[in-house]
Amino acid sequence: MVPAAANSAFQALNNLTAEFATGARVEDSALTFVSQQRVQLDNSRTPLSAASDTAPSGKTQLTACQTELMLADLPGSLFDKL
DSSP states (O other): OOOOOOSSHHHHHHHHHHHHHHTOOOOHHHHHHHHHHHHHHHHHHHHHHHHHHHHHHHHHHHHHHHHHHHHHHSOHHHHHHO
């Protein structure tokens, strides 16, 4: 069975599933395509993971700055009571 051309990783996986279900010989090109797509997805996941790791520290810094600005806006008599 000749697999249909796959233009996405999901289509390639669907093609592979259909080939396995019918007992057909799986084409090396389909496996290669899925492997290449997996590498691209893994590579794009790394920067996203790094960004999500640094977001909480950025939020903490912004909250500290916001608090300092709010305290700076208080009149002197109120600031002394804190």
